[in-house]
Amino acid sequence: YVGRKLKALNCQTMPDFFEKRFQNKWVSVIAIVIMIIGLLGYGVIQLIGAGLVLSEIINIPFPMLIMLFTAALLVFCALGGMYGVVFTDTLMFFTMLGIAAIIAPMIIGQAGLTNIKELAETIPYYWTIGGTEQRPIGWSISQFLVWILFFTCTPALVSRVFPAKNDFVVLKSAVIGVFFAPFMQLLVFLAASAMQVLQPGIEPADRVMVVGFMDYVPNFLGGVGLAGLMASIMSTASTLFVLTGFALARDLIEHLGNKQLSEEKGMIIGRLSQVVVGVIVCVIAIAQPSSIYWISVYSGAIFAVGWLPTVVASLEWRRMNSKAAIGSMLAGVVSFVGTDEMAKRGFITLPENIDSLMIGCLTGVIVLVIIALLTKPNEHELEYFNQIKSTTLSKKTIEYILAEPNGVIKLKKQYKQTMVIALSFIVISFFLWGFFFIRLGL
Numbered sequence: 001y002v003g004r005k006l007k008a009l010n011c012q013t014m015p016d017f018f019e020k021r022f023q024n025k026w027v028s029v030i031a032i033v034i035m036i037i038g039l040l041g042y043g044v045i046q047l048i049g050a051g052l053v054l055s056e057i058i059n060i061p062f063p064m065l066i067m068l069f070t071a072a073l074l075v076f077c078a079l080g081g082m083y084g085v086v087f088t089d090t091l092m093f094f095t096m097l098g099i100a101a102i103i104a105p106m107i108i109g110q111a112g113l114t115n116i117k118e119l120a121e122t123i124p125y126y127w128t129i130g131g132t133e134q135r136p137i138g139w140s141i142s143q144f145l146v147w148i149l150f151f152t153c154t155p156a157l158v159s160r161v162f163p164a165k166n167d168f169v170v171l172k173s174a175v176i177g178v179f180f181a182p183f184m185q186l187l188v189f190l191a192a193s194a195m196q197v198l199q200p201g202i203e204p205a206d207r208v209m210v211v212g213f214m215d216y217v218p219n220f221l222g223g224v225g226l227a228g229l230m231a232s233i234m235s236t237a238s239t240l241f242v243l244t245g246f247a248l249a250r251d252l253i254e255h256l257g258n259k260q261l262s263e264e265k266g267m268i269i270g271r272l273s274q275v276v277v278g279v280i281v282c283v284i285a286i287a288q289p290s291s292i293y294w295i296s297v298y299s300g301a302i303f304a305v306g307w308l309p310t311v312v313a314s315l316e317w318r319r320m321n322s323k324a325a326i327g328s329m330l331a332g333v334v335s336f337v338g339t340d341e342m343a344k345r346g347f348i349t350l351p352e353n354i355d356s357l358m359i360g361c362l363t364g365v366i367v368l369v370i371i372a373l374l375t376k377p378n379e380h381e382l383e384y385f386n387q388i389k390s391t392t393l394s395k396k397t398i399e400y401i402l403a404e405p406n407g408v409i410k411l412k413k414q415y416k417q418t419m420v421i422a423l424s425f426i427v428i429s430f431f432l433w434g435f436f437f438i439r440l441g442l
Contacts, residue, residue, distance in 0.1 A: 034329060049206070050065070066282055089239075098224055103222075110216060
């Protein structure tokens with residue numbers, strides 16, 4: 001949704017969109033600061049993950065491993081850039097696919113689906129929506145909202161659309177991605193449940209799959225599994241380092257200084273920014289303030305409450321303007337962080353089924369609507385909104401293909417290929433998820 005629209009508008013980064021849409025210094029600066037905070041959080045969990053994996057293999061203290069991995073990442077980003085990121089992304093996909101399709105089923109097979117299903121008998125409420133801690137339904141809804149709202153506007157995913165050749169490539173990859181994401185996740189999660197059968201009580205829980213790779217599959221496959229984890233960590237962490245350095249150099253410093261940096265100077269500042277970010281992330285990762293999952297939730301929520309209401313309103317509402325954008329982003333983030341911290345420290349008690357993400361997101365939307373209704377967009381904002389509505393990636397794709405020799409035939413072929421891929425994965429999904437539904441009976 002977001003990536004296709006931004007690609008049609010020829011945006012190179014998500015901060016580019018905020019700049020083009022509003023041409024307001026403070027909108028751009030606030031948006032970039034939110035992005036950097038969110039990406040820093042994700043950088044922290046990648047380093048913690050790397051430390052946990054490596055500490056199982058190498059007899060080196062956790063803090064030293066974090067520092068060594070940070071140094072390796074900085075060298076990788078400096079030498080490889082986005083080309084290196086794309087390369088490791090490719091390796092990551094195939095190694096993670098190997099984990100899901102070969103290694104995870106081996107661990108599941110050793111435990112047995114029947115024993116996995118019966119975990120609820122030894123761990124009460126294991127297979128319920130509320131989980132073993134019997135969290136309220138509002139918590140599950142909040143988790144759903146965190147990820148769907150975060151994925152909609154996170155730069156690490158939205159920017160993946162930008163290099164696509166045309167809209168058909170985006171649609172085909174989306175269909176395939178929508179299948180493989182839950183496919184890989186479900187099998188890995190079931191393998192983690194299998195480890196509860198094979199070796200219960202592993203602490204911290206972040207080590208579960210590492211232990212599984214080390215102790216419950218042949219050495220070669222265990223090595224592939226660990227390589228997959230490291231490729232995943234390297235891919236995501238390098239993406240975040242590159243994006244953060246680029247944002248600091250190209251977007252934040254240029255906007256604050258009101259000056260255009262040369263390519264060479266921008267590159268130097270970008271490299272220095274990556275070093276600064278690396279040091280900050282390294283220090284936080286060594287402190288290990290929380291588990292990987294909870295840090296990722298917090299980082300994702302920052303994007304969800306800070307960016308998404310502004311992005312959607314900017315694309316869809318004529319009255320949207322810079323004042324509403326500033327108010328919404330600040331209100332969303334401040335209300336989320338403030339509510340979450342006060343609830344954790346016992347200053348307030350949130351109603352059942354309501355959490356800080358819902359409050360932050362709702363606050364951001366309400367503030368946006370009120371300010372937008374009380375103010376008016378300027379001439380540039382109205383003109384750019386009209387440009388958004390008249391520019392679509394699908395229209396550009398159709399016009400481009402029809403302009404080629406035998407364009408109509410090529411266009412029909414693309415439609416047919418996209419439809420065949422979509423229907424094929426629907427059929428595959430029906431049988432795959434049906435199998436697990438029947439065997440687990442949940």
